[in-house]
Amino acid sequence: MDWLRDHPEVKTIRVAAADLNGVARGKRVPARFADKLLSEGTKFPYSVLNMDIWGEDVEDSPLVFQSGDPDGLLLPTERGFMPMPWLDAPTALLPLWMFHTDGSPYDGDPRQALARVYDRYKAAGLTPVVATELEFFLIDDSGGQLRVPPSPRSGKRRTGAETLSLRALDAFDRFFTALYDACEAMDIPADTAISEAAPGQFEINMMHQDDPLKAADDAWLFKLLVKGLARQYGFAGSFMAKPYNEWNGSGMHMHFSILDRDGQNIFDDGSEEGSARLRHAVQGCLAAMPGSTLLFAPHENSYDRLVPNAHAPTGIGWAYENRTSAIRIPSSGPKARRIEHRVAGGDVNPYLTVAAILGAALNGIEDGIEPPPAIRGNAYEQGLAQLPATWREAIDAFATSPEIARIFPAHLVENFVMTKRQELHYMAELSDDETIELYLDTV
Structure with a gap:
């Protein structure tokens, strides 16, 4: 109050x-x-x-007429x-x-699902430290075709890729100034902003924090904020995974480390490679990846992003300092040793995504199994086992995954499967334009 x-x-x-x-x-x-x-x-x-x-x-659904x-x-x-x-x-x-x-x-509440995973960590005397990176597009959808909005400063449209371009950021400086002011007012720890590889695409990183519920809250609220604020400026702010066929899509990468009761990073053993428990967490994430794909790619359009050579992973592998892999161990000082999980699209539910990644990592730590060797070079050319390639395959994998059953309550799994199978059925009736109209502001 x-x-x-x-x-x-x-x-x-x-x-x-x-x-x-x-x-x-x-x-x-x-x-x-x-x-x-x-x-x-x-x-x-x-x-x-x-x-x-x-x-x-x-x-x-048993939640509707069967139960009143x-x-x-x-x-x-x-x-x-x-x-x-x-x-x-x-x-x-x-x-x-x-x-x-x-x-x-x-049990059907996604935030409660994350709290359940967090409780597992606390019971083990562990604390996850989490940060998200959210990519999104600013899009002029006022006409019949999606395109980059004109700059509020110059009135011009920049139609080419401008990776890490200050010019692209400055073109929308009024929007980003308002966005950062709003993040401050909402206690969303927005850090660095960059322009990304597609026209009108940007990324904002969140600061690491030792409360995964707060980290997921921040990501969820940030998405509401970007979408709402963009409309004030006359364009859409969209987290749709792949609005343009010819350009890369948007992801939500997640970085995490884990602290013990003494506040020490359990992934740090003083070496460049990291500890055994880092590798065990990696293996947990790899093992859960087929079943988790539906959470990382929850919509029909999500699978347009997960294609080779598009800066989104398709194979189930891990590597050090390699952005072609699904799991990357960034270069850092030993105390900052962490895992970056790179599969999720920008269109995800942050609560379910954070829960899936942290739950899988804890499964791996509990099981103590070593992962396969870290890959070197281009992950797309390694002959790796692949993520489910279609929405239908991902739904089936999620429904039957033993790793998912360790992370999420059966009630949530059943509800999500029923939801996605219904969407799969009715999405088949939509044209490409209707699909874009549905997802652009919604996800």
Whole structure:
């Protein structure tokens, strides 16, 4: 409530939770009822967190007609109130997560799934340190064809690739200044921004932090912010994995290390290669990769990004300082030894992605199995086992993966599989233009 008292201009509140696709589902509430929200929460049907990408009920879901579509209890997360700088009227956002009415966590909530993985770490005396890197496009979708928006400064369109171009950043300086101001107001630790390899594509890195729930919150909120703020400037901010056939897609890379009870990085043994537990974590991630692909590539368009020679991994392998591999060990000082997981697209649900990666790494540490040798050279030419190449294959792999069963509750797995199979069925009816229209602002 302190934040609201400091902002008396705020008259309305949005309460919202992430569904399995990462879409914000919620309500608008007058600010005068804030005390009740904090003390009692609010209620949504359980099925609201298990809707398909169109916001429709999942057919034959046990959460809907079989059970009478009952309510779950939504309570505020640790985040509390924050501004929504992309709206014209002063408005507060209160992030929520779902529980049963008896106060126990609801297994179909993606944030609860990550909390469950985090609890496994805490029980082992370990703390994950997590950072995400989020790529996105700024797109003019006002006409019949997607294209780079004109610079708010010059009015010109830059149609070529401008990797690490200051000119590309400066062209949208007003937008990025507003974006960083908004991140500061929302306590999103946005760090470096760069222009990426495709026209109108950018990446912003988040600072490392020792709370994976906060890291996933930041990524989820950042996506809401970019999409909302871009519209104020007359263009789309899109995390769609592959909006342009001729250019590389957008990813969400995740860096992580793990601290022990004494605050020491367990991946650091003083060597350049890192510790045995680093390799065990790598093996856990490799073993879970086929089953996890649906979380890293959750939509039909996601698989257009995962193609050879497009700066997105296709093979299941790892390497030191090699951006063609699915898992990269960046060069660093020993104390900063960490793993970079490079498979996920920008279109993911951050809660499920962070949970899948951290859960797989902990599986590997628990099992203590060595990975195959680190690859050298171009990963696309190594003859590696491949990620599922199609959406249907990824759904089937996720549904039957023993590694996924160790990480996620069966209820969430079943819900997500039903959701994705329904989407797979109905996406077949859409044209390419309709697919872009669906995904551009939604994912």
